[in-house]
Amino acid sequence: MDDPVIRVRGLATRFGDHVVHEGLDLDVGRGEILGVIGGSGTGKSVLLRQIVGLLEPAEGEIEVLGQPVRDTSPEEFRDLRRRWGVMFQGGALFSSLSVRENVEAPMREQMDLPDDLRRKLAAIKVRMVGLPDDAMDKPPSALSGGMRKRAGFARAIALDPEIVFLDEPTAGLDPIGAAALDVLVRQLRDALGLTVFLVTHDLDTLHAICDRVAVLAERRVLATGTLDELRDLRHEWLQAYLGGPRGRAARGEP
Amino acid sequence: MSGIDLRIADGTLHLSGDLSIAHVGTVAAPEDGTVARIELSQVARLDTAGAWLVLDLAQRFGDVPVSGATAPQNDLIETVRRNLPPDVQPPERHTLRNLLIRLGHAVWDTGREALALTAFLGQVVAEILRLLRHPGRLRVTSMVHHMQATGLDAVPIVVLMSFLIGVVVAFQGSTQLEQFGAEIFVVDLIAISVLRELGILLTAIIVAGRSASAFTAAIGSMKMREEIDALRALGLDPITVLVAPRILALVLMLPILCILANVAGLTGGAMMAWMDLGIAPAAFAERIATQIGPWHLAVGLIKAPVFALIVGVVGCRNGLRVGGDAESLGAQTSAAVVASIFLVIVADAVFSVFFAVVGV
Incomplete structure (x- = not known):
């Protein structure tokens, strides 16, 4: 890969004596949808949090859009942070704000926009993620889980970022809602030229939208590649994951 | 570019x-x-x-x-x-009309809330009576835990506050009564005000601030995480499991706290009377024993369980009213403290009238 937008080198993570990552390398290319998979406790969400600067790794370099995430001045980091959006597992909407205000929040904090323009752009984003108009002024507690995820996604793309990080976007959604969210992610990738870093357990999502898949195992990125390439790898966990009944079903095999 | x-x-x-x-x-x-x-x-x-x-x-x-x-x-x-949104018309503003509508809603909501609180009180009392008939259903461990949290842990602050209030009342009373040469009546002043009113009222207010908020926050966050629904799904009544042990613990502990507050208040007053007016502690005790009837102590202690019931019921009820978001947890917690202190003072006023009528 010539010009990765995310570049991780030699990453090590330890929680006390517990080593999560050791010598982890990862590249994400521009405009691709990368799915990150791995067993429970392999540090998928931890990796995501480290890349967006919420967690400090023990060692290693992380570069996003050519700029270091660690050891950078607060101003530079703020400018860099503006260029990505994060959607957390539960949507992580601010409970005291309405859906529209949630989507407006990044614009309000990081941009100097006139009020009516901000309202209008937020409304476009809310409609883009497929939420009905009457959801706009509701508090997050009045939304279903799927709608909350969509609203979280709308907030993540509020500033038209170059990269979005999605943590388990389809977990806990019904199959229809999950499929719709998959389609939405791909549509917006095509429309906005997003790079998507996606942590997931959802085999259907991996099949439907991921260009490449990175497997976290044995404290590092065991392999990256398309699902077909990964299927040929001889690794116990990977075989159980992709070759198990659900893995075969997602592929349309008996 | x-x-x-x-x-x-x-x-x-x-x-x-x-x-x-x-x-x-x-x-x-x-x-x-x-x-x-x-x-x-x-x-x-x-x-x-x-x-x-x-x-x-x-x-x-x-x-x-x-x-x-x-x-x-x-x-x-x-x-x-x-995805262009339709142009939205800003809602028309009728300031006066909206004000009236809000007032109407507020009155209606308050009325309904009073009704709901009374209904909840009824549920709790019915549950406690059931527990008296079947004591085996009482969650003893939980009750003892709450007795420690609401009673024992509150002892230092309650004692300190009462002691200081006794000092203050003695000091204020002595400067006034000295002018008439009626220093000895400072003992009556301290004893009556602490035993009848200040001891129990201050204790109830402190307990309302500590325990009503704790009940609301604990039950409310359980509600937010669907633990209450899980209890119901297991066939357990949240009132039996969560509410009754808390309220019973409070009803048992508040009279004890009240006695401690009385002792601390009288000690503070006696100390100040001794230092300021030269009334020896023995003379102070002697006057209380001969001049202050037991009813003054009884009046304070009779109120204690009632105040405990008010604080506990308001705290638990507000906890069960918490909705799905963090905002409502905060709102209900502060509402619980305000409402329980308010209701305690209202009840105190009612008791004052009642005791005046029956003449004790």
Whole structure:
């Protein structure tokens, strides 16, 4: 890969004596949808949090859009942070704000926009993620889980970022809602030229939208590649994951 | 390249530069001139906000065509066009009418709330009576835990506050009574005010601040995490499991706290009377024993369980009213403290009238 937008080198993570990552390398290319998979406790969400600067790794370099995430001045980091959006597992909407205000929040904090323009752009984003108009002024507690995820996604793309990080976007959604969210992610990738870093357990999502898949195992990125390439790898966990009944079903095999 | 350039030539609006969210807010739309086409071939970058700007300009000049965009840019413009929100009319403002409507809602809600609280009190009392008949169903461990949290842990603050209040009452009383040469009556003043009112009222207020808020927060966060629903699904009544042990613990502990508060208040008063007026502690005790009837102590202690019931019921009830979000947890917690202190003082006033009528 010539010009990765995310570049991780030699990453090590330890929680006390517990080593999560050791010598982890990862590249994400521009405009691709990368799915990150791995067993429970392999540090998928931890990796995501480290890349967006919420967690400090023990060692290693992380570069996003050519700029270091660690050891950078607060101003530079703020400018860099503006260029990505994060959607957390539960949507992580601010409970005291309405859906529209949630989507407006990044614009309000990081941009100097006139009020009516901000309202209008937020409304476009809310409609883009497929939420009905009457959801706009509701508090997050009045939304279903799927709608909350969509609203979280709308907030993540509020500033038209170059990269979005999605943590388990389809977990806990019904199959229809999950499929719709998959389609939405791909549509917006095509429309906005997003790079998507996606942590997931959802085999259907991996099949439907991921260009490449990175497997976290044995404290590092065991392999990256398309699902077909990964299927040929001889690794116990990977075989159980992709070759198990659900893995075969997602592929349309008996 | 930064910023957006608009140039009109030969009926064509040429847009160039960075049509992104950072710059769209600064664009001043041209007021005059007729435009038949919008040309985007010079645009370096286009995002959702830029696409909206293009659509907005096109509409302003009478739905003129847009040309020169690359295929992805066109897709984005189309996506935004599909998702343009309908123009919303700002809601009309009728300040006076809204004020009246809000007042009406507030009155109605207060009435309903009083009714609901009474119904909850009934449920709790019924449950406690059931527990008296079947003591085996009582959650003893839970009750003892809450007795420690609401009673034992509150002892230092209750004792300290009462002691200081005794000091204050003695000091204020002595300066006034000295003028009449009636120093000895400071003992009556301290004993009656501490035993009848101050001891129990201050204790109840402290307990309302500590325990009503703790009950609401604990039960409320269980409600938020669906633990209450899980209890119900297991066939357990939240009132039996969560509410009754808390309220019983409070009803048992508040009289004990009240006695400790009385002792501390009298000690503080006696100490101040000794230092300020030279009334020896033995003389202080002697006067209390001979002049102050047991009813003054009884009046304070009779009120204690009632206040405990008020604090416990309000705290638990507000916890069960918490909705799904963090905001309502905070609102219910502060409402629980305010409402329980208010209701305690109202009940105290009712008791004062009652005791005056029956003459004790």
